[in-house]
Amino acid sequence: MISCTRAALGTCSTTSFLCFILPGSQVKFLETVILRLLLVLFLCLGTALGQKPDKTIDLGQFPAETVDNVVIPVPSEIFTVLDKLGNPNWRGELGPEENYPASPNRAQVALLLGTVIADGFVAVEAEDSERVKKIGRNVLTLAEAINVRKSVVARSNSIIEKADAREWNAVRRELDGALQDVSQAMLELNDAQLAQLVSLGGWLRGTEVLTSIVKDTYSRDRAELLYQPMLVDYFNRQLDQMSPRLRRQQLVGEIRKSLGRIGPLVKKSRPSEISEETVTEINALATQMVELIRAKAG
């Protein structure tokens, strides 16, 4: 009865009718629940209305120190898109079937490791389990040469095991993971610059394959995948900031020069207007760089 009176006279008249159909204690409980729900609804509405994002922002308001976080795409992101663009001749894109010996040149090994991991993705697309397994072993050899073997043993074994089972999506995930594990292990060893070279090697080999596929059956949709101006700038900046010891290396110097030529090619077009000629030019530069990385390994 007390509850009924409170409901009838209380803060929220919507609950007052309940006293006619429910005992007092239940009305009190329901009243509390309804009041709380209304409060939550009010807060949610307030949040939604008051915090609508701006439709446009001035990116100039973000000084350099606020945009230091750059998300480098993992190869899977590109291959998932490529999957939808027909059936390229992946076997024709497979790299040379080699066992790369460990080299004392850590920069070269890091670049090569990146290209080998990217080769793994091509082998997955070609559904060539023997090649994937070989690449898994190569990853291990090269990782050992730069002291990060321990971080990729599990990945390498998993790549081999899943390639045997022909679980291609799982192999892709393990290859993405291998790239990230190697980079993390290098960061742990205070070798961030080598980690960047691994990423760069992967990106160069990926770009070589991508441009080759796009120019084989050119379409604007396919060519648009090459519109990566931020990444080209990012890698250029990383190379510029490397230690003089690394920059003095002939291989790093050559790559820096060629990358400097890719940037303007990518930026001169709008995303959907990268021409066949531009694709061919980028392909020639990427192929030359990848060959250089492999040649130094021989």
Place this chain on the structure above:
Amino acid sequence: MNRPASRFGWPAALLALLLAAPTGRAFVDDALSFAYEAANPYAERGWIIREDAWGGDLGQGDKKAVTAQLFRGNSYMFFLATDIDGAALRVNIYDAEGNLAESKSWQRGRFAYAEIKPRSTGTYYAIVEVISSPKERTGWALVYGFQRK
């Protein structure tokens, strides 16, 4: 079915954050746990959640831009989280011209989410913002995932 990345990716992501964010490490760790926890159901629905993450700490009203190369043909999701009770954050995606480009976004308690199906391949910015917080600095962590559209 995609494996929830957090099962294997937390140590790597945590290490990346520890190395990348010299300040506010403790709360970034927890923020990362919350971000992965929120993203996990999406992994079970076919999203591939990246094993690395981005994070730091911000004051109330501060914003941070995370630059990303996104590809037309994929969908992307960004999960932002904090470990601070009572803090509210948001994440929104803008294209290279500064136009809001996301297809969906929401903010609930310590979590915020934005999803985008890029209309064109190129550079995008995930703008992270602390709307309100009981603390002077608020740790945040951002994870992202993708899937075929």
